[in-house]
Amino acid sequence: MTRKAYIADMADIPLKMGLEVQNGTQPMAIFKLSDTEVYAIGNICPHRQGPLAAGMVTGKAVICPLHSWQISLLNGEPLLENAGKAGVPTYETVIEAGKLYVMVD
Amino acid sequence: MAEKLVVIGNGMAGVRAVDNILRANPDLFEITVIGAENYPGYNRILLSEVLEKEMDWPDIITNDYDWYTDNQINLVNDDPATGIDPVKQVVTTGSGAHFDYDKLILATGSMPFILPVPGHDLKNVVAFRSIEDGKYMQQMAATGANIAVIGGGLLGLEAAVGLVDQGATVSVIELAPWLMATQLDETAGKMLQRDLEARGLKFYLGKRTKSILGDDNGQVAGLVFDDGQQLDVTMVVMSLGIRPETTLAKAAGLNVARGITVDSFMRTSDDNIFAIGECTEFEDQLVGTVAPSYAQAKIVADVLCGEPTQPFSPVLETIELKVPGIDLISAGQIKEDGDVRSIIAQDGVNHAYKRIFVKDGVVCGEILYGDVSDGNRYFSMIKRQDEIAQYQATGLLLTEGGGDSTEDLASMPLDEIICGCNGVSKGTILDAIREEQLTSVAGVGKATRAGTSCGKCKPTIEALLQLELGDKAQAMTETMCPCTDLGYDAIITAIKTNHWLTSAAVRRGLNWRTEEGCDKCRPALNYYLNMLFPTEHQEEITARWANERYLANIQKDGTFSVIPRMAGGKTSPEQLIKIAKVAEKFHVPMIKVVNAQRIGLYGIRKADLPKVWHDLDMDSGEAYEKTATREVKACVGKNWCRFGTIDSAGLAELIDRNYVGIDTPHKVKLGVAGCPRNCAEVLTKDFGVIGIEGGYQLYIGGNNGTQVVEASLLTTVKTEDEVLTYFGAYLQWYREHAHYGQRTFKVVQNTGVENVIAMLKDDSQRDAYLERLAIAKAAYQDYRHGLAPWQARLQDEENLKALYTVVDITGQTVKEGV
Ligand SMILES: Cc1cc2nc3c(=O)[nH]c(=O)nc-3n(C[C@H](O)[C@H](O)[C@H](O)COP(=O)(O)OP(=O)(O)OC[C@H]3O[C@@H](n4cnc5c(N)ncnc54)[C@H](O)[C@@H]3O)c2cc1C
Ligand code: SF4
Numbered sequence A: 001m002t003r004k005a006y007i008a009d010m011a012d013i014p015l016k017m018g019l020e021v022q023n024g025t026q027p028m029a030i031f032k033l034s035d036t037e038v039y040a041i042g043n044i045c046p047h048r049q050g051p052l053a054a055g056m057v058t059g060k061a062v063i064c065p066l067h068s069w070q071i072s073l074l075n076g077e078p079l080l081e082n083a084g085k086a087g088v089p090t091y092e093t094v095i096e097a098g099k100l101y102v103m104v105d
Numbered sequence B: 001m002a003e004k005l006v007v008i009g010n011g012m013a014g015v016r017a018v019d020n021i022l023r024a025n026p027d028l029f030e031i032t033v034i035g036a037e038n039y040p041g042y043n044r045i046l047l048s049e050v051l052e053k054e055m056d057w058p059d060i061i062t063n064d065y066d067w068y069t070d071n072q073i074n075l076v077n078d079d080p081a082t083g084i085d086p087v088k089q090v091v092t093t094g095s096g097a098h099f100d101y102d103k104l105i106l107a108t109g110s111m112p113f114i115l116p117v118p119g120h121d122l123k124n125v126v127a128f129r130s131i132e133d134g135k136y137m138q139q140m141a142a143t144g145a146n147i148a149v150i151g152g153g154l155l156g157l158e159a160a161v162g163l164v165d166q167g168a169t170v171s172v173i174e175l176a177p178w179l180m181a182t183q184l185d186e187t188a189g190k191m192l193q194r195d196l197e198a199r200g201l202k203f204y205l206g207k208r209t210k211s212i213l214g215d216d217n218g219q220v221a222g223l224v225f226d227d228g229q230q231l232d233v234t235m236v237v238m239s240l241g242i243r244p245e246t247t248l249a250k251a252a253g254l255n256v257a258r259g260i261t262v263d264s265f266m267r268t269s270d271d272n273i274f275a276i277g278e279c280t281e282f283e284d285q286l287v288g289t290v291a292p293s294y295a296q297a298k299i300v301a302d303v304l305c306g307e308p309t310q311p312f313s314p315v316l317e318t319i320e321l322k323v324p325g326i327d328l329i330s331a332g333q334i335k336e337d338g339d340v341r342s343i344i345a346q347d348g349v350n351h352a353y354k355r356i357f358v359k360d361g362v363v364c365g366e367i368l369y370g371d372v373s374d375g376n377r378y379f380s381m382i383k384r385q386d387e388i389a390q391y392q393a394t395g396l397l398l399t400e401g402g403g404d405s406t407e408d409l410a411s412m413p414l415d416e417i418i419c420g421c422n423g424v425s426k427g428t429i430l431d432a433i434r435e436e437q438l439t440s441v442a443g444v445g446k447a448t449r450a451g452t453s454c455g456k457c458k459p460t461i462e463a464l465l466q467l468e469l470g471d472k473a474q475a476m477t478e479t480m481c482p483c484t485d486l487g488y489d490a491i492i493t494a495i496k497t498n499h500w501l502t503s504a505a506v507r508r509g510l511n512w513r514t515e516e517g518c519d520k521c522r523p524a525l526n527y528y529l530n531m532l533f534p535t536e537h538q539e540e541i542t543a544r545w546a547n548e549r550y551l552a553n554i555q556k557d558g559t560f561s562v563i564p565r566m567a568g569g570k571t572s573p574e575q576l577i578k579i580a581k582v583a584e585k586f587h588v589p590m591i592k593v594v595n596a597q598r599i600g601l602y603g604i605r606k607a608d609l610p611k612v613w614h615d616l617d618m619d620s621g622e623a624y625e626k627t628a629t630r631e632v633k634a635c636v637g638k639n640w641c642r643f644g645t646i647d648s649a650g651l652a653e654l655i656d657r658n659y660v661g662i663d664t665p666h667k668v669k670l671g672v673a674g675c676p677r678n679c680a681e682v683l684t685k686d687f688g689v690i691g692i693e694g695g696y697q698l699y700i701g702g703n704n705g706t707q708v709v710e711a712s713l714l715t716t717v718k719t720e721d722e723v724l725t726y727f728g729a730y731l732q733w734y735r736e737h738a739h740y741g742q743r744t745f746k747v748v749q750n751t752g753v754e755n756v757i758a759m760l761k762d763d764s765q766r767d768a769y770l771e772r773l774a775i776a777k778a779a780y781q782d783y784r785h786g787l788a789p790w791q792a793r794l795q796d797e798e799n800l801k802a803l804y805t806v807v808d809i810t811g812q813t814v815k816e817g818v
């Protein structure tokens, strides 16, 4: 069953830097690109498990801190030279009354 | 159904032929490439450059595996072809696989000639032909091996220099009385020998190798000449020329003389089989270089794709030695006989030598050593068969038009070849520049392939760009990243002149391809803005790499390391107790004394970083940052050591405290040794100090990493204060001149160590650098409110929360359902 999990107040989420969310075996990385645009993707880089939340954000992608794979925030797919390889899951985000929620299984 | 094309040989000619076919008509053939090596297409010519440390292995790959996949080429690698059945039209490989073909191209290259002396089959007798060979030689050289190179020709010498650069002791053995005897005369050969001796090579000329001695393990143990003299060597590199690889062709019944016989359209004696490159023989001539190999690869592609094409004819080429700092050119006929006469000019002062050969009033050959600026002019005369009646015989040796090479280039005919390897003419390059609006050497290379093989024509292409575009031409510099075509210098100049204060403004102003840049340009721009406008630019924390953003080194499992400061490697019971307590409290899984003489705590979780630093209450060692004094390694020095002449640990601490925290393009490592015994190993540091009686020797530009470089002596000074001023000036020079991410040794090498030393010794320049450094230092202290990095961070509520918060929703059931 999908549940709606509270993450944090929008105001407390850093802009264009990852927020790490622990969630059992499915940790997430949250990226706020503006007050109305937030993405949630799996935190484990498909290359060698780098923590994507610690990566650098550029456009609508994050660059893994370990070996620079670029992962799309839109669909979790690797980009550029690694396009077509396995990606990370994405999660729906919901902003309600200044609070951020993520839909998780 | 597309026809089946099989190419045997994944080398320079084979890959180029496939590339040409794909460019002409990508749908015509179903292509299979069979290769014996375990690498995708690479530029064999540049093997020497890699050995000489000008490049690294990955840099010479020209066609990576993706290229094969993207173009639907079936690459059968690391699996040599072992048989061809020309009747059934099938190729068999070592692994037993079969491949049918309609058309077959043989591009099997050549095999190095191995001198059949006793011992030639010992384990470490090798030739220099492939990446595999190169890696093995690199590995042997790195152990400081004693190596004999048999053969003092072009390849032998390039290999020998490379091996010396890699750390080996090298003896070159040559049967002829001087080096490169087929290309140089005795005078030039001896000049070359002297220059190479100065680089550490040893020569045995006029020597015939009788046998190679082995030990019980089948390894080389020595080498004996036929006059009985013996050399103590542990490895032998054979470089005595090449033989076309024709085994398959012979077995298949094709006509083979020395090479596989081909006609001027690359056909062998079998209509469906073509051959190109070094495995071929055309009108009794063999191929030994890239230019004819590529010309043949073009012809075969045109023939197979039904394009119009010119028949093959051998081209005249110049010979050059690819050793940085050694300039020589040889071309054409260079031996005097009845009809061939020569004119000689020797310039003892400038160590330069010219000899021009003339036959029946026509220039037919040249040897230039030391100064090769006229090489192309003579070579053109040779190719055009210029009559020299118009020149005074000796006037020929004068540099034409006062040595203005721009004029030479302007008056050069359009059909003259500029890139010999790829056969690209001046006209073709100019057309491409005009039609495709190219501004860089790299752009010209992409469009025409000029300059992409041996690279020696790159300066000419650059000059041509300048001639055509004036200052709109881009200097041949590395571009910063794929987001822009501009090089570092252009970007820095633009930032300065436009006084841009944010990275976004730079990207907008210079038409970046990406709105927010990438992980290469983001930190670089942030650095340059800080460096140029220390008091105005606002640090952009989102542009920092994880390490510098979190002020901790990220580890492979996503945890971090914490490394407190121990200036000069000194510590105290209080510090040790604090560290021990923290390690216990946070269950630190790994505590390690690291190379930079301090203690590292590994495996700290991100969320714990602030708590750990709070409890430690120590200065940070800045192991995570590209800053000036993250590492000053020192011995104990004269207060304890009986040999010490200076208080090395104290000086290390002084330098450390003085320049702590200043942002640099890459890490800067320092070392201070109390005496020339050099226990702190300072000669491979970015900046090293060695104490001597009554003074301090200062060394710059050393390195220890994938590339080991010995530091150069900058100067000797008398006081600690002078050490600080020299280091400060050097540091600021480095901050202003490096590409972001470049270590000091690279910048020193690029600028020329002599130039750097002269500049730093100049009082007024030193003062100017120090002044700018002082401003930068004040700005960094300001930014951190005079605190150490972590003490400042612990007071910065906003960033503490933004960076180290980790939310845990495991098992949380706040709002069920949707
Ligand atoms: C160190 C070095 C420096 C050089 N410097 C220069 C220079 O400065 N300028 C210049 O013009 N030239 C230079 N050359 C020469 C240049 O590299 C060659 O002329 C060029 O590579 C020839 O191309 P090719 O395709 O004929 O042979 P190669 O590039 O050697 O390719 C042949 C390929 O075929 C493979 N092969 C052989 N038999 C089989 C089989 N049975 N099945 C499958 N594959 C097989 C081989 O493994 C090899 O990969 C240099 C060569 C070396 C080694
Ligand atoms: S470098 Fe000299 S002074 Fe320093 S420990 Fe070694 S011997 Fe002693």
Ligand code: FES
Pocket (backbone or CB within 6 Å): A045, A046, A047, A048, A049, A050, A064, A065, A066, A067, A068, A069
């Ligand atoms: S783990 Fe992400 S790039 Fe290697």
